[in-house]
Amino acid sequence: MSDLSTRLIHHPYRPPEGFDAVAPGVHKASTVIFPSVHALRTQEWADKSGYTYGLHGTPTTFILEERIATIEGGAHCVLAPSGLSAVSLVDMAFLRQGDELLIPDNAYGPGKAFASVELAAWGITHRFYDAQNPADLATKIGPATRLVWLEAPGSITLEFPDLPALVAVVKQTNAARGGERPILTALDNTWGAGIAFNAFELGADISMQALTKYPSGGADVLMGSVVTRDHSLHQQLLMTHMRLGLGVSGNDAELVLRGLNTMVLRYAAQDAATRELATWMQRQPGVVQVLHPALPGSPGHESWQRDATAAACLFSAVFDARFSQAQIDAFCDRLQLFKLGWSWAGPISLCAPYNVAAIRTQGWPHQGGLVRFAVGLERVSDLRADLAQALATLNA
Numbered sequence: 001m002s003d004l005s006t007r008l009i010h011h012p013y014r015p016p017e018g019f020d021a022v023a024p025g026v027h028k029a030s031t032v033i034f035p036s037v038h039a040l041r042t043q044e045w046a047d048k049s050g051y052t053y054g055l056h057g058t059p060t061t062f063i064l065e066e067r068i069a070t071i072e073g074g075a076h077c078v079l080a081p082s083g084l085s086a087v088s089l090v091d092m093a094f095l096r097q098g099d100e101l102l103i104p105d106n107a108y109g110p111g112k113a114f115a116s117v118e119l120a121a122w123g124i125t126h127r128f129y130d131a132q133n134p135a136d137l138a139t140k141i142g143p144a145t146r147l148v149w150l151e152a153p154g155s156i157t158l159e160f161p162d163l164p165a166l167v168a169v170v171k172q173t174n175a176a177r178g179g180e181r182p183i184l185t186a187l188d189n190t191w192g193a194g195i196a197f198n199a200f201e202l203g204a205d206i207s208m209q210a211l212t213k214y215p216s217g218g219a220d221v222l223m224g225s226v227v228t229r230d231h232s233l234h235q236q237l238l239m240t241h242m243r244l245g246l247g248v249s250g251n252d253a254e255l256v257l258r259g260l261n262t263m264v265l266r267y268a269a270q271d272a273a274t275r276e277l278a279t280w281m282q283r284q285p286g287v288v289q290v291l292h293p294a295l296p297g298s299p300g301h302e303s304w305q306r307d308a309t310a311a312a313c314l315f316s317a318v319f320d321a322r323f324s325q326a327q328i329d330a331f332c333d334r335l336q337l338f339k340l341g342w343s344w345a346g347p348i349s350l351c352a353p354y355n356v357a358a359i360r361t362q363g364w365p366h367q368g369g370l371v372r373f374a375v376g377l378e379r380v381s382d383l384r385a386d387l388a389q390a391l392a393t394l395n396a
């Protein structure tokens, strides 16, 4: 072995065992080396007793999965490369041709699009239901229904549903039906992040999160997770996950692990700042309603009060109908600290105007335009001053 390349690639030095530090090591692999052919043939990864291939997990991703499962009060976790891929993973793991999926009308939009384009092409149908009305869910459940998505609160409009009542509708249907393949409930828990409430205590079978948001906290990484308490549901998710080839990189897992250490503190700080700004915004001229589940009068406030102990960094303002979309767009353009962009729970405050009527099948009570705000980690008084200067121009 005189060739330098060979000597370097097969270099024998191994650092001493026993290194310990605050941050878990970042392990990166496609190839995982087996000590013997016997190990190559028998090594198990699905129960986390060993390693076989980068796609099937590394020490870094196993550690992140265990921590996410703990945060959510679940038992098992799989990681996906984005929040949206975690949504589609759940759909693909549990739905077959001829099945029907029910989705809240106010659910995260790209998840609805996955159902209406991709799932529809595979012969899986879907219907939208009004998540603020459990009776509507009861009428929409049909003989082919196999999966019901839940989301608390709704995307953009932030209505907080009565989760136990929605779950009860599904459980009653399952009890009446008997037999195999009960209807499963999957909750998009990105907003609660495992902090505001426990998805499993409220009855969900599956809890999905965009780790892109709070767990990362940096606005610089995309990742998703699917947590379960039930081992057989986890196995089903894990096998579909493997066949789809959904991997996450060690570097990205490291970023989320780093973010988790400060997540509880960030959540509380952003919660307090958001409530302060939302309460202030409610009193401003030209604002018809502020949507935030902790505000009395906001849709689902009573359910939030009963079932949650905290709230995330989002609020939406519905403006007076006298303002044109162009005026509302100009208001958003005028904001200096609130940047224009998607996602939330990062350090920078964000805003985006939405035409809610255009994305709802079940109607929308307001005429005026809506702007959703995501509060970052800047000082509250600076953010309030920024909103005030843009509102002054709007109302001038």
Ligand SMILES: *Cc1c(COP(=O)(O)O)cnc(C)c1O
Residues within 6 Å of the ligand: 082, 083, 084, 085, 108, 155, 188, 190, 191, 210, 211, 212, 213, 222, 223, 224, 343
């Ligand atoms: C952001 C988000 C997602 C998707 O996450 P990505 O990582 O951006 O794909 C899904 N659900 C909710 C509620 C979200 O806010």
